[in-house]
Amino acid sequence: MFSGIIEAVGSVRAIETTPQGKRFWIEAPFVESLSLGASIAHNGACLSVIAIRHRFYCVEAVHETLQRTNLGRLELHDSINLERSLLATARLEGHLVYGHVDTTVTLLAMERVGGESFYFTFELPEAWAHLVVEKGSIALDGVSLTVASVEKGAFRVAIIPWTYRHTTFAHRKVGETFNVEFDILAKYLWQWSQRYRVGYPKAPSEEVQPE
Numbered sequence: 001m002f003s004g005i006i007e008a009v010g011s012v013r014a015i016e017t018t019p020q021g022k023r024f025w026i027e028a029p030f031v032e033s034l035s036l037g038a039s040i041a042h043n044g045a046c047l048s049v050i051a052i053r054h055r056f057y058c059v060e061a062v063h064e065t066l067q068r069t070n071l072g073r074l075e076l077h078d079s080i081n082l083e084r085s086l087l088a089t090a091r092l093e094g095h096l097v098y099g100h101v102d103t104t105v106t107l108l109a110m111e112r113v114g115g116e117s118f119y120f121t122f123e124l125p126e127a128w129a130h131l132v133v134e135k136g137s138i139a140l141d142g143v144s145l146t147v148a149s150v151e152k153g154a155f156r157v158a159i160i161p162w163t164y165r166h167t168t169f170a171h172r173k174v175g176e177t178f179n180v181e182f183d184i185l186a187k188y189l190w191q192w193s194q195r196y197r198v199g200y201p202k203a204p205s206e207e208v209q210p211e
Contacts, residue, residue, distance in 0.1 A: 002041045002083050004094035004137075004144020006167045010042075010082045012074050013056055021062040023050075024074065028082055031057050039085040039099070043168075044142030044179040045069045046085075046099025069101045069179045070141075079168045081142045094144025095137040096184055103128065104177040105140075108154060116161035119148065120169070122178065124155045130190055131182040139181040143167050 007030070014025035026042070034040075034057055038049045047059035066072035074080065086092070109121040122140070124132055132138065132155050136147050145157040164170050172178070 001086050002046070002097040002099055002142070003086055003090070003092050004044075004097040004139045004142060005083065006081045006143055007083045009166070009168060010080050012076055012078045012080060015074065015076065018060070021060060021066055022072070023058055023060045024071070025053075025056045025058050026080065026082070027056050030084065031055055041081075041083040041085075041097070041099045041142045043070060043081050044097070044099065044139050044181055045071055045101045065101075068103065070104050070177045071179075073177070079171055081167050083142055095139075097139045097142070097144060097181055098184060099142075100181060101179045102182050103180055105180050107172060107174050107176050107178060110174060113158075116164045116170075118159040118164065118169075119156050120159055121154055121156045122180075124150070124153055126153075128180075128182065131186045133186070136186065137183045140178045141168060142179065143169070 008028055010026045010028040012024055013027050016023040024042070031052065034049055034052055036049055036052065039046050040049065040059065042059065045061070045065060047061060047065075049057050050060055051058040061069075061071050103125075105122045105124070107120060108123055111119040111121070113119060132147055132150055134147055134150050138145055138147055138157070140157065143163060148156045148158045159169055
């Protein structure tokens with residue numbers, strides 16, 4: 001489990017293609033404290049450490065992960081958002097993020113609103129629109145964000161200077177795809193409402209009391 005607060009921006013140092021998918025060797029500042037099997041969110045996708053060498057660690061992404069996320073588009077020296085799994089005693093600074101990417105969305109527009117503050121506008125496919133609400137939580141490339149506004153076919157988030165400088169948002173361009181994990185509460189509530197949907201009970205009609 002993660003919080004969507006990016007711990008570091010890593011760099012892809014090697015990519016190996018395997019029958020199962022791809023292996024990525026990542027350079028990160030916290031490698032010395034890692035152990036085999038550790039869970040790390042990579043652009044929001046949870047992967048397990050399978051090898052550690054010097055300043056690098058290795059994770060493997062299977063075909064399902066490569067198809068559902070933007071990890072399959074990673075190239076050598078690309079930057080990647082990293083977050084290690086939460087400790088039980090950690091403060092939940094963002095929101096509950098599970099590292100299970102639902103899909104990818106395309107960046108439609110970037111609007112600077114002063115200094116290093118921006119509005120990023122993303123497409124919102126109809127199939128997922130029911131899970132996005134204004135002021136609700138959403139994780140984009142692993143970053144916990146608040147939905148600023150929603151319109152037909154699109155939603156917008158505000159990027160503050162700290163987020164812009166300490167994540168890969170500073171390097172992203174219009175037309176690129178971002179991993180998105182929708183709020184887990186929204187997903188479960190929607191499934192429950194569809195499975196057990198019933199009409200609201202009608203208020204009993206008022207009866208005329210005898211005089």
